[in-house]
Amino acid sequence: MCAFFSWMTFIDWKPDAITAAATIVLAALTTILAFGTIFLWRSTRRLVFGAERTAERQLRAYVTVGSEGISQFGGPAVTSIANVSVRNVGQVPARDVRWFINAAFSDNGRESNFPIGNDVFGQNLTIQPNTAMVRSQRFEIGNEETYTKFREGKNFLYVWGEITYLDGFDNRRYTLFCQRYNGRNIIKRDDPNRHDARSFHFIDAESMRYHQYGNDAN
Numbered sequence: 001m002c003a004f005f006s007w008m009t010f011i012d013w014k015p016d017a018i019t020a021a022a023t024i025v026l027a028a029l030t031t032i033l034a035f036g037t038i039f040l041w042r043s044t045r046r047l048v049f050g051a052e053r054t055a056e057r058q059l060r061a062y063v064t065v066g067s068e069g070i071s072q073f074g075g076p077a078v079t080s081i082a083n084v085s086v087r088n089v090g091q092v093p094a095r096d097v098r099w100f101i102n103a104a105f106s107d108n109g110r111e112s113n114f115p116i117g118n119d120v121f122g123q124n125l126t127i128q129p130n131t132a133m134v135r136s137q138r139f140e141i142g143n144e145e146t147y148t149k150f151r152e153g154k155n156f157l158y159v160w161g162e163i164t165y166l167d168g169f170d171n172r173r174y175t176l177f178c179q180r181y182n183g184r185n186i187i188k189r190d191d192p193n194r195h196d197a198r199s200f201h202f203i204d205a206e207s208m209r210y211h212q213y214g215n216d217a218n
Contacts, residue, residue: 061094092168150183178214
């Protein structure tokens with residue numbers, strides 16, 4: 001307390017000191033206020049950015065790929081067709097949807113090489129929320145040996161590809177898929193009007209298995 005009165009006595013006789021002290025206090029308060037404003041601005045910015053990211057994650061389009069089976073499956077002389085289901089499980093339309101689909105046989109049950117080619121289809125195609133579309137790709141078995149091995153379960157049929165789309169926030173997204181089929185699941189479709197019964201074999205979508213490689217999304 002004595003020190004306080006001593007200081008007050010000192011500044012009573014030093015008017016310039018009062019001005020200097022007030023200036024220092026004002027500068028300190030201004031600095032504190034400036035730092036507080038910057039902190040508040042940064043916090044608000046983080047909150048707004050976080051809210052935007054949360055809204056984007058919750059409201060954006062999400063595309064998944066399922067199986068619609070293998071139709072018109074037959075021997076080397078028959079063109080087979082792989083069918084996939086492309087579904088938008090998001091909250092807004094998926095726009096500018098494009099796709100690449102391929103199919104091939106492999107003796108390796110752990111095949112990991114699934115290249116994405118440049119033969120991309122689709123332009124200005126839109127998939128509405130909770131809606132699916134079927135995309136198909138023709139392929140050839142190649143030779144009788146491949147067909148026989150597939151029927152005997154000695155090789156596998158892989159169907160893979162990539163779907164790209166705009167997610168509703170002008171971001172280009174992708175879904176990579178890879179599906180594997182076993183020849184022991186071939187089903188014969190009876191058609192007495194056809195001489196080549198094998199051309200009307202098919203593989204049910206329920207027999208498809210997602211492969212351990214080649215499936216990814218962003």
